[in-house]
Amino acid sequence: MTFPVASRWLLALAWLALAVAALAQPAAARGFMWEARKGDERVLLLGTIHVGRSGQTELTAAQTQRAREAAAIALEADVFDAQRTLAAFQRYAFIGGDAPGLDRTLPAPLKTRLEKLLPRYGFAPEVAWRLKPWALANNLVVLEASRLGFSPALSTEAQLFALARQAGVPIVEIESVEKQLALFDSAPGELQLAYLEQAIGSVESGAGEREIRGLLDAWRNGDAAAMTQRLATMRASANPGERWVTDKVIDGRHEAMLAAIDSFAASGRLHLVAVGTLHYFGPNGLLDGLRARGYSITPLR
Numbered sequence: 644m645t646f647p648v649a650s651r652w653l654l655a656l657a658w659l660a661l662a663v664a665a666l667a668q669p670a671a672a673r674g675f676m677w678e679a680r681k682g683d684e685r686v687l688l689l690g691t692i693h694v695g696r697s698g699q700t701e702l703t704a705a706q707t708q709r710a711r712e713a714a715a716i717a718l719e720a721d722v723f724d725a726q727r728t729l730a731a732f733q734r735y736a737f738i739g740g741d742a743p744g745l746d747r748t749l750p751a752p753l754k755t756r757l758e759k760l761l762p763r764y765g766f767a768p769e770v771a772w773r774l775k776p777w778a779l780a781n782n783l784v785v786l787e788a789s790r791l792g793f794s795p796a797l798s799t800e801a802q803l804f805a806l807a808r809q810a811g812v813p814i815v816e817i818e819s820v821e822k823q824l825a826l827f828d829s830a831p832g833e834l835q836l837a838y839l840e841q842a843i844g845s846v847e848s849g850a851g852e853r854e855i856r857g858l859l860d861a862w863r864n865g866d867a868a869a870m871t872q873r874l875a876t877m878r879a880s881a882n883p884g885e886r887w888v889t890d891k892v893i894d895g896r897h898e899a900m901l902a903a904i905d906s907f908a909a910s911g912r913l914h915l916v917a918v919g920t921l922h923y924f925g926p927n928g929l930l931d932g933l934r935a936r937g938y939s940i941t942p943l944r
Contacts, residue, residue: 673865675920676943679933684908690920692862694788695797699863702802714912715813716803720820723804728820735824736778744772756843776835777827780842787846788855817903838884874925894927901932
């Protein structure tokens with residue numbers, strides 16, 4: 644079970660009001676933050692986590708202060724624009740009205756397994772069957788995380804959005820909700836099914852819970868080795884859907900992210916770039932990509 648960009652969209656809006664209160668809580672998390680510098684150009688980098696728990700994933704006082712001092716905060720996408728996000732989700736995530744739903748197209752064994760899981764979350768089957776396999780898989784990920792007590796309200800993105808609103812710091816997008824959803828929707832049908840099966844299996848086996856807790860522990864402790872190992876495990880997965888997500892949804896977006904970071908650094912205005920923590924690590928990650936472009940990387944605490 645991974646935390647792809649799409650996994651937080653449905654619940655992010657419902658939890659947004661709680662994020663303001665979360666900012667006032669003690670900052671116990673360390674996480675990952677760096678300065679990337681090339682000559683006189685610099686940008687701040689923050690590794691995000693898409694769900695959290697009180698006392699574990701709040702930004703530190705130093706991270707919060709740096710965010711307040713930035714000229715702009717750059718997120719992967721502004722998922723807090725309710726009207727736009729819901730319109731994009733309706734466009735990309737739902738099966739067209741004239742097409743048969745998953746209740747008629749899923750392999751019977753997979754459908755049976757899903758029918759056993761949906762009541763756990765109060766997930767109405769008539770809604771689930773109209774979602775495309777990738778969208779249903781991402782919903783299962785975020786619902787299972789919420790069931791375990793991990794809240795999107797304590798995601799790094801929600802905290803940054805609330806902070807930006809309070810401090811008057813502009814939010815800019817590196818990508819867009821539409822682009823991210825379209826990327827998931829571009830997966831071939833057989834890979835979407837494999838991705839859904841992987842999500843179901845991780846919930847059934849308890850592997851998903853272990854992965855959620857492991858990722859949050861690695862984030863909280865600033866454990867780069869654990870993040871790198873998680874990426875290696877995903878790349879070596881026996882499930883082709885998970886390998887596709889690693890290749891396309893993580894690694895495949897890095898060139899565009901690097902180009903955006905270059906633009907921010909050259910702007911003369913200090914940007915805080917906040918993207919999912921897994922994007923930074925590994926041989927194809929943003930840190931090595933920035934070093935290859937001539938940046939020096941300094942960890943910040």
